[in-house]
Amino acid sequence: MTASVARRTASVEETERLGEALAPSLRVGDVIALRGPLGAGKTRFVAGLARGLAAGARVRSPTFTLVNEYPGRIALAHLDLYRVEPADVEALGLDDYLEGGALVVEWGEKLPASRRSEALVLDFAIVSERERAISADAAGDRGAELLAAWHAADGGSLGREDG
Numbered sequence: 001m002t003a004s005v006a007r008r009t010a011s012v013e014e015t016e017r018l019g020e021a022l023a024p025s026l027r028v029g030d031v032i033a034l035r036g037p038l039g040a041g042k043t044r045f046v047a048g049l050a051r052g053l054a055a056g057a058r059v060r061s062p063t064f065t066l067v068n069e070y071p072g073r074i075a076l077a078h079l080d081l082y083r084v085e086p087a088d089v090e091a092l093g094l095d096d097y098l099e100g101g102a103l104v105v106e107w108g109e110k111l112p113a114s115r116r117s118e119a120l121v122l123d124f125a126i127v128s129e130r131e132r133a134i135s136a137d138a139a140g141d142r143g144a145e146l147l148a149a150w151h152a153a154d155g156g157s158l159g160r161e162d163g
Contacts, residue, residue: 023052
């Protein structure tokens, strides 16, 4: 993992804007692993990613469906592994999603290590009712590129804490 970069958002809208600002950097085969408790803003961040990729669909949590797909500039596959055992993750057909677009995974710690080897990993924490802290780490060369994009994504308009 590389040095982490942390951000704070003061609203749902800021969390979504951070995802939207990162979206132009995504390309087919990218993996973003999201970690954090229920209600920490992971799905709202994905909503911003989808908007930034020009996906017209409303983003909903895939807790019960496991996977939601959003077509846009590139396809975005949104997985929620909350109810999935780590041993069962590969059975979801991850290769198919990665061949056609980017993969963003809630409860990303359940992804096999091989799937996180080139990923951007975002950790969400609840600071207050509206405020969230989101820290980013990266693995591999592509993960480092995405981390650099995360660092530059909002042009400094959102709270930043370099770590």
